[in-house]
Amino acid sequence: MIYKCDENQREELLNFLYQEPSVNLFAIGDIETYGFEHFDLDVWVYVDSKDKINGVLVRYKDNVMPIHGKVFEGFDTFLPLIQSLTPLYISGSEEVITQYEEEFEQYEKEETYLSECNELKLDAPLIQQVAPLEKEDIAAYLDCLKEIGMKKQQTMEEITDDLERDLNTIQVIKDETGKIISTGRIAVETKLSAMIMAVGTVESYREKGYATAIVATLVNYCTAKNKTACLFYSDPDIGRLYQHLGFEDTHKWIILKSKE
Structure with missing residues (x-):
């Protein structure tokens, strides 16, 4: 199940993102800086049958960041949402973005290293x-x-x-x-x-x-x-x-x- 976050989910959401604090630095920074009511920021989470977060989707301005593991049951939920947002950029770790590449063939791919x-x-x-x-x-x-x-x-x-x-x-x-x-x-x-x-x-x-x-x-x-x-x-x-x-x-x- 997917739902849009508000202040009630802040602690649980940040606990999930802080499992990888450097990889998720942009998402964490956006949330801590702007909160959930800012017009430039939207945050959705995908929860499993136990109501536990196992995926996050962040939109900041024209950039979308999907955050989840290599195996993600919510892919078919995130994909149409990302497509509907028509972002200029889709960014994230290699293990995540490679899952979406084939669906965005009209996008150019840029590879960098996080150090x-x-x-x-x-x-x-x-x-x-x-x-x-x-x-x-x-x-x-x-x-x-x-x-x-x-x-x-x-x-x-x-x-x-x-x-x-x-x-x-x-x-x-x-x-x-x-x-x-x-x-x-x-x-x-x-x-x-x-x-x-x-x-x-x-x-x-x-x-x-x-x-x-x-x-x-x-x-x-x-x-x-x-x-x-x-x-x-x-x-x-x-x-x-x-x-x-x-x-x-x-x-x-x-x-x-x-x-x-």
């Missing part, structure tokens, strides 16, 4: 150059993201709001002229994990250790709060850099992207 770190294993000499983003530098930060080539960006208003509410931890490095040349941030945070995203350096400053310093700073932030630092990567060369810092691959993460 985790609890403690740095490598020093970052440039870490002293890293500083938190200030409100007056938000426009320069957005310019930096454009120059790096990051397509999905928050607006100035969203970043301002996040900084005021302490929802995002954005770190930057500036050159001698004050231009932001490297950046990264904590995008989602729960009581056990935090996701590092949007790490990048302006092309003319790459391979100098700036991105390493940014990631090291963010890992230290997580470690100080007793949280596991998580990130995604698809480039093997970048993956080796993260592994030298202390990250270990835990899951393959799949995103199905609509071509429309």
Whole structure:
């Protein structure tokens, strides 16, 4: 049986999701941040004959995340619901998304790796150059993201709001002229994990250790709060850099992207 969640199911739902806190970080973060009444978020659960949750479906904006095991009796219930939502993205662990691939052949498949770190294993000499983003530098930060080539960006208003509410931890490095040349941030945070995203350096400053310093700073932030630092990567060369810092691959993460 499937039903839509409200506050009455919060504890049971989060207990289910926290069985894999890093894999389910986005779902947990969305629920803990927005609750069940926000227009951007919907959460459904599939329960077995004993009324025990064994599957969760989360819609956040245009992204849908099915969460369940390799063997899932509710697949035929989740599938038509996902199709009815016509999402732009369907994302999740490889063992889950591979069950849906054949039904979404019109979607492009992107494979990345989920990697985790609890403690740095490598020093970052440039870490002293890293500083938190200030409100007056938000426009320069957005310019930096454009120059790096990051397509999905928050607006100035969203970043301002996040900084005021302490929802995002954005770190930057500036050159001698004050231009932001490297950046990264904590995008989602729960009581056990935090996701590092949007790490990048302006092309003319790459391979100098700036991105390493940014990631090291963010890992230290997580470690100080007793949280596991998580990130995604698809480039093997970048993956080796993260592994030298202390990250270990835990899951393959799949995103199905609509071509429309």
